[in-house]
Amino acid sequence: MTKTEEEQNEALQQLSKELGDLKINLETEYLKQFLIARSWNVKAAKEQLENTLSWRKENNVDLHPVATEDNKLPLLYPVRGFSCLPDGNLEAHPDISSAVLRIYRWMGGSCLHKTDNDGCPVYIERLGYHAAKEIAKYSTSEEVSHYHTGCNEFLHRVIMKDCSKKAGKHINRETVIFDCTGMGWHQFHMPALYYIKAISDTDQKYYPETLNKLYLVNAPSAFVMVWRVVKGWLDPGTIDKIQILGKDYKEVLLKQIPAENLPSFLGGQCTCSHISGGCVPSQILKNIPIMESNSDNENVSTAYSTTIMEKGKTDEHIRGPAFFQESK
Ligand SMILES: [Zn+2]
Incomplete structure (x- = not known):
């Protein structure tokens, strides 16, 4: 309507x-x-x-610390190609909680990688290489939710503002590519699927209309069956933005994303050879070293250590830009 x-x-x-x-x-x-x-x-x-x-x-979400070039907080996930802060990876920095490192250890790889033709940031996740059982075994749903909120706040308070400035218009949507290469039935592990449901519920409730496009590429034909289940969790408006593609996805992606901004493994020209892990670092694919959390990484469910989380409550510098801007 x-x-x-x-x-x-x-x-x-x-x-x-x-x-x-x-x-x-x-x-x-x-x-x-x-x-x-x-x-x-x-x-x-x-x-x-x-x-x-x-x-x-x-949940003190407005006070959640976010990484900026100025406060030098460690990144919660890899970023490439934004002018507000240098390209970087998630590192086992003492300010990062052990929860984030435990989750990230078993993820197939993720990166906030440059922008699409609409000026929106592109998030790439190698979903097919997620070790779903290990994520569910070594982390809790609460830890996954906190990590996701930390990433969301960074995306909206730092990256979206950078993209808005560059595009000369308000950008509040993200384009997402889920690469299903490597996917098998082991991914459809029920506890892991509940985690995905919990974070997609949070996004729909508290970050509405923040998706520009979502491409599921290299999707196995069996995925169609699971898609019928996942679809039930989404709003009708969300379903229209989603494309599920098998092997013939390159032209579709190149219509939305300039070749120089699209990784070569997805049919583009980018290799990010200047940085460890290339376009999308992955411990599972071993293009970056395995990062074990050590005694320096506090065992809390929040994304950053208690000290950093507390600092965010009083220190604007650590908290980073505000989520809302003043209305004119
Ligand atoms: Zn790249």
Whole structure:
């Protein structure tokens, strides 16, 4: 059901009015995310927004530290090609919790890798190489959720702002490529699937309309069966943005992403030969050394150590940019 521009503006004004004092720091583009997610139903959008703001407050999400070039906090995942901070990898730095290192050890590889033709950051995950059983065995659902929130806050407070500046327009969406190469039935491990469900629930509830495109490439034909299950967890609006592709994906990806920004293993020209791990570092694929957590890495469920998490509450420098910008 599409709305005319006039109807959209009306809904936006109505939502701003109903929010009253809550509106103060919220950008118009942020309000729109909730309206689009709730099909421009003002009452439903307001409810979701209020729930999001309560969740952020209860969990101190606004105070979560994020890495910037200025505060030199270690990265929670690898980044390539942004001007706000140098290319880097996740390292076993003492400020990183052992939880993050335990999760990352068994991930097939991930990277926030350059931008697409819309100016959106591209996140690549080698889903097919995830050691699902080990992730579920060596980490808890709470640890995975905290890690995911830390990555989300960094993405929205640091990377999206960088992309917005570069594109000269508001960017709040991410393009995602899940590479299924290597995928087998061992991936469909129930406890691991519950973790995926928990993080996709969080994203839909508290980070609505932040997906630009999602490509599942090298998908095994059996995946179609599992897709029927996963589809049930997603909003109809989300399903439209998703493409599940087998081996013939290169042209589709190159329509969305310039060849120089797309890794060569996905049909592009990028190799990131200047940095360890290339475009997408992976301990499973052994293109970076195995990182064991040691006694320096505190055993807490948060992404950063307690000291860093506490510093975020009082030190704006450690906390990084605000999630919301002042409304004009
Ligand atoms: Zn690259």
